[in-house]
Amino acid sequence: MEYTVQKLALLAGVSTRTLRYYDTIGILKPAKMNSSGYRIYGQAEVDRLQQILFYKELGFNLVKIKEIITSPAFNAVIALKEHREQLLSKRSQIDQLIHNVEKTIASNEGRMKMTNQEKFEGFKQKLIRDNEKKYGNEIREKYGDDIVDQSNQKFLDMTKEKHDELSKLTEELNTTLEAAYKTGDPSSDIAQKTADLHKQWLMYYWKEYNEEAHSGLADMYVDDDRFTAYYDKNQPGTAKFLRDAIHIYTGKKQ
Amino acid sequence: MEYTVQKLALLAGVSTRTLRYYDTIGILKPAKMNSSGYRIYGQAEVDRLQQILFYKELGFNLVKIKEIITSPAFNAVIALKEHREQLLSKRSQIDQLIHNVEKTIASNEGRMKMTNQEKFEGFKQKLIRDNEKKYGNEIREKYGDDIVDQSNQKFLDMTKEKHDELSKLTEELNTTLEAAYKTGDPSSDIAQKTADLHKQWLMYYWKEYNEEAHSGLADMYVDDDRFTAYYDKNQPGTAKFLRDAIHIYTGKKQ
DNA sequence: TTACACCTTTACGCAACGTGAAGGTCAATG
């Protein structure tokens, strides 16, 4: 039995374009060409196409399929297991997305006060948050995933109430820091109060608290210009002051 | 605060290419261009970018994001709900894939006798199966989805044992049909036995049995050349004979 | 002025085809 493109396409339920494409990428070449240059497929090609379609239904891409069907059968099992892993991780990604979308729906719907506008307004807070996250990544590398993982997730999971709490806490931290700075003494009660507020504030972004990480972050406040610029915006030296206070608070320095 | 492409890219954790792309597709235009044609972004653009990235993390494509952030907030909730539906259906698709992949792994691994080669070899059987499926689709349109749904699925779910049963049944069907044909009488015992075997054989592909569908399929055996060719390959007239036997069996004809 | 880091536009590449366009081929028909 011999088939032209359309015959085979009809038989297999694919388009003729698909068969031509499979020819050009070399995954399914016709058995021969007739005198007019028509593609002629035979039984072997039908079988091969069946295999291709089978693996395609399992979600493999054509490159993988080519590998599988051109090399010995043992590769198939390996490929299948790899593929299963990929599918599983893809599914958990989607689960995450669904979770986040639902959270967003809830926060958009239930409490309309927290509009998108509000949620994203205030550049400075965002700058800081982004930097926290950025340093979170560095800390993650140093101290392992668990400490910082899913700060983003925590933020998304935040309800309006939590969000308001955070806003208040941020303000309190700022005013307390300003007052503490005026004492000039990082070991003063108010400076230590500031460090404690900073810890609490941090806990909105980090899943677990860890003194070493906290102290490390404080170092980075001085090392990174954008951090420094933010904390020093009213009074230069504030970043350093906060760092010292945190060092004392975490027991890193005398 | 003003940002060039790279500054903003660094801040937001995206590439400069991305920002330029967002400019060309009009989802994020810079606030202005300086005298040399450099893109300059301001605070509003940073905010907008944050929104874009937020929705991107939720898995929206850029067209949808553009719709959401350029039109009033109420669209956002609708879009989110639609998006959730899409994600849910995507997840169940993936669940299907995982299920199928696992079945395939099991059939490849547990019982090595059923290799891919075997599984897909034998063009005639496949041709018939494909035709069954094809007609399945037609029957589906006529009698509703339930009757034929997931014949493919059923095939995938088949274990080695089932597969062997099916092979044996197919052979029995063929030999019985041949013998029955020689009697020349579609109402003969052996012809009716054949019809019954055919029903059993069909049940490997259909979820539910239905006399009308069975009888309809028999008609198609005569109407479709490929079917006819298959059944008539040894003795011409076999397709017709089988059809008549099935008609009697299903009570369609005296 | 030289180096170097930054900026610009243009454009190909990726996956798996869909969708024309422009033009030959084959069988049946008037």
Added chain:
DNA sequence: CATTGACCTTCACGTTGCGTAAAGGTGTAA
């Protein structure tokens, strides 16, 4: 025998969200 209509062929652009050169202008510090 010419025409029709259904087939076949090879380009080649469009899809999504950028990555990755390439070729060339700009800013600034040494």
